[in-house]
Amino acid sequence: MSILERLNAGEVSSATGETHEADTRVKSNTPVNGEYRLLVLDAPQSILNCQPGQFFHLLCPVTSAHQPYLRRPMSIYGYSAEKGELQFLYKLTGEGTRALAELKVGDTLNVLGPLGVGFTIEPEWQNLLLLARGVGLATLAPLAQEAKRLGRKLTAICSARSQDVLMSIDYFESMGAEVITLTDAEGTSDMDSMRRVIETKISEGVVDAMYTCGSNRMLKLLQEIGATHNIPGEIALEQQMACGLGMCQCCVRSFNRKGLITQERVCREGPVFGIQEAMAW
Amino acid sequence: MSILERLNAGEVSSATGETHEADTRVKSNTPVNGEYRLLVLDAPQSILNCQPGQFFHLLCPVTSAHQPYLRRPMSIYGYSAEKGELQFLYKLTGEGTRALAELKVGDTLNVLGPLGVGFTIEPEWQNLLLLARGVGLATLAPLAQEAKRLGRKLTAICSARSQDVLMSIDYFESMGAEVITLTDAEGTSDMDSMRRVIETKISEGVVDAMYTCGSNRMLKLLQEIGATHNIPGEIALEQQMACGLGMCQCCVRSFNRKGLITQERVCREGPVFGIQEAMAW
C-alpha cells in the first residue's frame, strides 16, 4: 500500500494516541472584558482527554493584518468530552492573539494537544486553594471542575485590578468553590493582604494544597507560606515555545531539584511544577 | 505642522493626482465559468479616470491558505465613474488569483492605478477590429465601451476552446459590436481560419485598426495582415511585474523601433504597444 493509502486508512498515525494535531470549528469567540476573550471550539473526542493544567498549541490564522508564524501555547480553560467542546480564555497581547481574535463562528482552528503535565490532586488533598490573577485564571479554572468531580473543597482567591475586570467568579461559584476577591482598586491585592487571607484559611484547616500560576510574586509568597506551614503546592509556568512537544529545548527554565539546579522543559516536564522546586526569575 | 497632520490634511499626496493607491470594497466576486471570475469593486472617483488597456496593480489578500507577496497586474475589464465601479475579469492561476477568489462581498481590496498607457483610437480609425482569446477578452472589453462612446464601428472576433467557455459575447453585443466566434471545438479557431475571417472584414472595408492582446500567434498574424494591408494595430502585452510604476525595470520586453532593438517597460511604456514594433517571443 502506498503511504497515501495507508494515511487515509489511518494506519500511519500517532503511536500513543494521546497527542493530536486536529482541526476544530469555532463555536464562539467573544470579548470577556476589554483585554480578554473566550474562544469556544467544537473539538473531536480524540483531543478531549484533558487534565487541568495541560495546554494546547494553537495554529493562529494568517490574515493580511496578522501573520503569526509559530504556534501559540494556551492553557485549557474548559473541556468537555460530552459536549465535544474545548475552551480558551486569552488575553490580547500581540500578533498571535490578535489573529485569534479575528476568528469567526464556523472558522477552522488547528490545535495540537493536549500537551504537558497538568496539576496533581493527591487523594489526601481534600481541601484545595488556588491563587489566581489575570489570565492565570484561565489556567486554574479547570481545577475547579476537577475538584468538583473528585468531591474536594476548593477556595479560589482571585485577584485583579478592579471588580469589573475580575473574571470567572460565577464559574468558580457554580463549581461550588468559595471565592475570595482581592482588587488593586480596593487595596486588597497586595502581597501582605494575600498572605493574611491565605493564612486565615490555613488556620481554618481548609488548605491541604495550594495552586497558582505565572507571577513571580505569587510564587514567592506560596513558597514562603508552603515552607512555613508545610503545605505542598504547584505552579503552572510560562515560557516562549516553538515545538510544544519537547523537541527544540527552547522552553527551559531553571529548577532547584535536591539542591541541584536543573533545566527542565516547560512544555514537557511542565507546565506544572512543584512550588518549592520552581525558581523565581 | 507634523507630517502626520499634513498627511491627514491631504497636503502630502500624489504630485500628478493620476495614479493612486486606494482601498476599494468588494461588491461581488463570482465565477464566470470554470476558470474565470468577475470581481466588481466599489471604487473612489480618484482612480476611475481610466483608459481602455490600462491596468491596476492589486494587493491580493493574505490568508492561511494563500500568501501572495507582490501585487498582481490586472487589466481593467470595466470601469464606470458614474457607478463608482471598477471590474476585473481574472483567471485562476496561482497564489495571487486564488487569494483574490477568496474575497467576499464587503471585503477591502487595495488597488494601485490606473497604470500604464492604454489603447489609442485615432480620429480617422472609424472601423475597429479586435481579436481576443481567453483572458485577453478582459483587456479588450473596455475598447468596446470606448468605441461606442466615440461612435465607432467595432468587430469583435472572440476565440475560445468551445462555445461554453466563450465569455463576454453579450457584453460586446450590448456595446453594438458585431461578434464573430471561433472555437477549437468547431475547428474554426486556427490561424488560417482567423486570417480568412479578418481578411474578409478588410475586404468589406470595415477595418481601420486592429487590436489584440497576449498571444504570440495572434501577434504574428496581425503583424502579417497589418503589413500586407497597411493597417495599423496595437497589442497589449504581459510581463512579470514588481512595482508596476516603472521603478524596478523587471517588466521589460524587446521592441523593434526603427530597426533598433530596444527594451521597454511593459508597465510604463506599455502595456499597449504598436503591433509592428512588438517582437514575438
Place this chain on the structure above:
Amino acid sequence: MVNLTTKIGSLTLANPIMPASGTFSEDLFEVLDLNQLGAHVTKTITEEIRGGNPTPRVCEVRGSMLNSIGIPSKGIDYFIDNVIPFYNQYDVPLVVSISAQTADDFARICERVSVPGVDAIEANISCPNIKEDGKAFAMRPSTTHAVMTKLRGASDLPLWAKLSPNTGETIEVAMAAEEAGADALVVSNTLLSMAIDIHSRKPKLGNLMGGLSGPSLKPIALRMAYQCAKSVNIPVIGCGGISTVEDIVEYLIAGATAVQVGTATFINPNAMVTLLAELEAFLQNQNIQNVSELVGSVRDEDAADAVVFMETAP
C-alpha cells in the same frame, strides 16, 4: 507504484525525507509514526555535558523564526545508553549529529559515537572553532578541510558534513569537505540573524543573535544546495525552509538527493509524513516512477559556469 528509495552513498533510505538536527527528538513519537521517516537525525551532541544558551532561546520573525538554543547536551554517555537504544527500536537508519569546538575534540566524539546502531554521522561544523578565531569551521575551506580530515580518520561510518550559509565561499567549502572524505553534504544550517524588542530595547534572544530557519531561509539554502550539487560528486541533502511538497521537489530538481525538514515540524508536527504522502502523489501525477529521476533535473542549460558559481547577486 512510485519508488521512493533513496541512496546516500552506501546508505539506503526508504524515502528521501528525514528530520533536521535539533528539530526532532524521541518525543515526536507521540504524534507521528517514526517508522515512516527516511532516517532519524538526532540533535547535535557534544562529548561533555552542556547547558545551552540563556533564554529566550527562540523568537519569531515575519514568517520564520530565530533560535539560539545552543547545544545543551547530556553528554555522550547518556546518549549511548539511552538515545541510541530508543531509535534502534525502529527499522530506520540512525544519523547522529555531533559537534565540538576543536578539531581534536570533534574527532574524539566522532570515534566514540561510531558504535553499532549508528548508521551515519552528521558533522555539525557550523559551530565556532575556538582554536582559531572563533569562526565556524564551515565558514572557510581550510578549516572545513582540516576538521573533516580528522573526522574521516576517526570513523568508518558514512560521514556527512553540514554546511553553513554564513560564508561567501559555499562552493569552496563544499569541495573541501568532499576532498577531505565526506560522504554527503547537508545544505544547510541556519543563518546568523537578530531581532530586537522595540519596547524593552533588548535583543529578542538571550544570546543576542541566533540562526534564521523556516521559509525565509529557503531561497538561500536552495541556491547553496544547487551550487553544491554542481560542484561536488557526493550526494547533497537539502535543508532549509521546507514546508510544502513543492519545496521538496524544488530541492530535488536543484540536485539534492534527499531533504531534511526542520522548523516545519514545529508548525505541523505531522509535516514529514504529510509531505511524504504528497511527494508520492506528486510523482504519481507526473508519471515519475522513481524519485531519483527528479534529482538534478533542473533545466539550467543556458547558464554560464560563472553564473552557477557566483556568490553575490549582481
Place this chain on the structure above:
Amino acid sequence: MVNLTTKIGSLTLANPIMPASGTFSEDLFEVLDLNQLGAHVTKTITEEIRGGNPTPRVCEVRGSMLNSIGIPSKGIDYFIDNVIPFYNQYDVPLVVSISAQTADDFARICERVSVPGVDAIEANISCPNIKEDGKAFAMRPSTTHAVMTKLRGASDLPLWAKLSPNTGETIEVAMAAEEAGADALVVSNTLLSMAIDIHSRKPKLGNLMGGLSGPSLKPIALRMAYQCAKSVNIPVIGCGGISTVEDIVEYLIAGATAVQVGTATFINPNAMVTLLAELEAFLQNQNIQNVSELVGSVRDEDAADAVVFMETAP
C-alpha cells in the same frame, strides 16, 4: 514636536527615511510627494550603456522576492543630462549609486558623477569584480579596501559603501571600508538566492540566481547593521526588509542612523511617507524628542564581545 533631522557625516537629512537603490525612480513622483524623503537615492548607474539581465527578472518567494535586474544603464551622459536635473527640482539631497567591474572603472565613474547637484555617492560594491575571481568587492576586506581607496581618491563628495550579506566577514569588510575612507555604510544589499519552477524545471529567474529582498532579509541585515555599528565609527544606514515602523525603530535601536526602504515601496508605493508619519507618531508616543536618541540604544550590556562579532549561529 519631534526632531527627525538626521546627520550622515557632513550631510544633513530632514528625516532618516530614504529609498534603497534600484527600488526608486523619477516615476514615483506620480504617487508620492518626493519632497518628503530624507534623501533621493538613484538606481545604480554604470559609465557605459548596459542592457541588464534576461527576463524573468523577478520572482516571488514566500513573503519576499528575488530579483536579477542587473544594472541596465543608459550611461553616465544620459544620467547627468536628464536624471540629476530632475532630482534637483526637489530640495532633498541626491545620492547617486554607482558601480563598475574593476576598481579603475569604478574610480572613473565616481569622478564623473562628482558634479554639482549630487550630494553623496553610494558605491554599490556588491557587484562582481571581474579583474579578480569574479567575487564581489564587498565579499572580502581586501577588495573592499582596494576599491574604496580608489573611490576616495576620485571624489570629495561624501562616499557611502553599500555592503553585501554574501560574506562571512561582515565586520572585517565594514572596517576595511571605514579605513579606506568611507563616510558611511549602507547595510545591506540583497542575498544570493534561487527559485525553480517545479513544472517547467527552469529557474524562475532568467539569470538563474538573484538577490533576496523584502521581509525575509530583515533579521539578517539587522544583524549586520548591528555588527557594523558596533565595529566602526562612521554612520550605518540600515537597509533590508523594512516594511513597518517597528522595523525602522529596530534598525535605529541596533545602531543605524538612517534607513533605506526598498521592496516595501513595490507593495505600497506610499510606504516611505506612511512610515515617516508613523515614526513621528511613535516617537511622540514614547516621548522621544529627537530621533537620534534611539540610535544605538540597544540594551546589549550582557553580551560578550565574542557574541557581538560572531559570524555563525551556534
